[in-house]
Amino acid sequence: MRPDDLPQIRELNIFEGISDENFDELMRASFLQTFPAQMELIEEGEPADFLHIVVEGCVELFASTNGRESTMAMVYPVSSFILAAILRDAVYLMSARTNKKSRVLMIPAVSVREVFDKDPAFSKAMVMELANCYRGVIKEHKNLKLRTSVERLANRLLRYRQKQQSDQVTLPYDKKILASNLGMTPENLSRAFNTLKPYGVKVEGNKITLTDIEALATFAKPSKLIDDLAI
Amino acid sequence: MRPDDLPQIRELNIFEGISDENFDELMRASFLQTFPAQMELIEEGEPADFLHIVVEGCVELFASTNGRESTMAMVYPVSSFILAAILRDAVYLMSARTNKKSRVLMIPAVSVREVFDKDPAFSKAMVMELANCYRGVIKEHKNLKLRTSVERLANRLLRYRQKQQSDQVTLPYDKKILASNLGMTPENLSRAFNTLKPYGVKVEGNKITLTDIEALATFAKPSKLIDDLAI
DNA sequence: GCACTAGCTTGATCCAGATCAAAACATCAG
DNA sequence: CTGATGTTTTGATCTGGATCAAGCTAGTGC
Structure with a gap:
């Protein structure tokens, strides 16, 4: 592991307040690995042997059943994923694969x-992390149950705009994955983008320009209780 | 609070391992209230001031946005709900109302x-509770994303059968709520029940008789990673 | 530079589920 | 017992989204 990775990892919320001794102990037991894109890191149903932290790259969490598959979430640096399975010493409920070349820290469960x-301090930090993850999934579930697919796209674009601090947003991964994450097919994502054209949404590959924020927001009707990842 | 309620509450997983002093302290600070049916206990967006424990009755958790509403979960005795908001000292992401006359313990956050x-011990028990709740929502989300509405109903019936240990199951609440919880309209729930007739599903009001379990299971294709609430 | 492949878009069609309406049924209050 | 009300069912229709197919575009390897 590169020494310059450690400060970034140390600053993760889950390590807030942890003693240096314990942090070092965890790091000594861990290893950092670089994976190529499309590498499966975890398969749902398997025992949770490692806590994974994405240090660089991007990881897709997905679920399958009976031949159907859907993207559940995308994980960016620096964050952990599927913490609940580790703490419960249970099986993973989702699979994970790298979306692009990624460096992942694996800490034995x-x-x-x-x-x-x-x-x-560590156990309390874990609680906060779990509470946040749990609330994040509640928001996703509400998004799915309470909104149409076009509304989900519109709100997602507004969220990207806010995060990237620009009216020209770059989609962080390809449209196939975005469609799956939003609960629709790629064909429908394409049509949804077209439906949003009159609201000032201009598509150029993975670069989306938002030219009428007010109209888009009026259509999307964002709700902090769904869209604000910080509350 | 009736003295005979305490043992039941004391046995909740969240109080596993808690010291008697601390448990008593929590109970002294709390109060138990009986609410009529359809009483709103919590409104989403409000600060989380109390941890609620359903001691008797049934509580519906629901969410709304832009005039749309959906049932997110049903809570039975003896269990708590919306723990994450308490620990995070954040607003509630869901509303709650009694589905029938209920006794609810309210512990100040x-x-x-x-x-x-x-x-x-209490903080660790909280972690486990949060991990379980989080995993429960992941399963619900998978259920919604990966299955058709008829499959969701079929799997739900199989789950009721296992829980009630009988081939004649009683729906625990009215069909309007069940439909909403499963992510469909009441009309469609009715049609879904009809679709399952050839698989041995017989409906008589809120009593459902399952006469061909094997056929129903073949249709439903249950998955432990979605349907088993215990893993 | 060309061939191949994967992603994306567009068109046509289908269908699962919603919406609207009406009727039937069950429960409750007077 | 009757009238009112809410739930449930059924029918008709609509629509959002899926599926299937084909074509276009961009990127990659030889």
């Missing part, structure tokens, strides 16, 4: 639980 | 956080 048991 | 900070 056993080590995580050991430090969890002895470091109160 | 401040007290919960105080005991959380000083009782390691």
Whole structure:
């Protein structure tokens, strides 16, 4: 592991307040690996042996059943994923694969639980992380149940705009994945983009220009309780 | 609060391992209230001031946005709900109302956080509870994204059968709520029941008789990673 | 530079589910 | 017992989204 990775990892919310000794212990037990794109890191149903932290690149969490598959979330640096399975010592409920070449830190689940048991700050940080993840999925679920697919796209574009601080947003991954994440087919994503044209949405490959924010927001009707990832 | 309620509450997973002193402290700070049916206990967007525990009755968690509303979950005795908001000291992301006359214990959020900070067993029990809730929503989300509405109903019936240990299951609440929870309209729930007739599903009001379990399971194709609430 | 492949778009069609309306059924209050 | 009300069912129609097919575009390897 590169020494310059450590500060970034140390600053993750899940390590907030953890003692240096315990953090070092976790890092000693871990290893950092670089994976090519489309590499499956986790398969749903398998026991949760490692806590994964995406240090660089991008990881797709997806689920399948009976021949159907859907993208559940995209994970960016620097963040962990599927923490609940580790703490519960249960199987993973989702699979994970790299969306692009990625460096991933893998911390043995056993080590995580050991430090969890002895470091109160770490266990509290875990609680906060779990609470945030849980609330994030509630928001996604509401998004799916309460909105049409075009509304989901419109709100997603507004969210990208806010995050990238620009009226020209770049889609962070290809449209096939975005469609799946939003709960629709790629054909429908294409049509949804077209439906949003009159609201000032201009598409050029993976670059989307928003030229009438007010109209788009009026159509999308964002709700903090769904769209604000920080509350 | 009736003394005979306490043992039941004490046995909740979230109080596993908590010291008697701390448990008593929480109970002293709490109050138990009986609400009539259709009483709104929580409104989404409000600060999370109480941790609620359903002692008797049934509570519906629902979400709304832009004039649309959907049932997110049903809560039975004895369980808590919306724990994440309490721990994060954030607003509720869902509303709650009694589905029938219910007795609900309300523990001030401040007290919960105080005991959380000083009782390691309690904070760990909270983590497990959060992990379980989080995993539960992941399963619901997969259910919604990966299955048709008829498949969701079929799997739900199989789950009721397993829980009630009988081939004649009683729907725990009215069909309007069940439809909403499964992500469909009441009309479509009715049609979905009809679609399942050839698979041995017989409807008599809120009593459903399953006469061909094998056919129903073949149709439903249950998956432990979605349907098993215990893993 | 060309051939191949994957992603994306567009068109046509189908269908799962919603909406609207009406009727039937069950429950409750007077 | 009757009238009112809410739930449920059924029918008709609509529509959002899926599926299938084909063509276009961009990127990659030889």
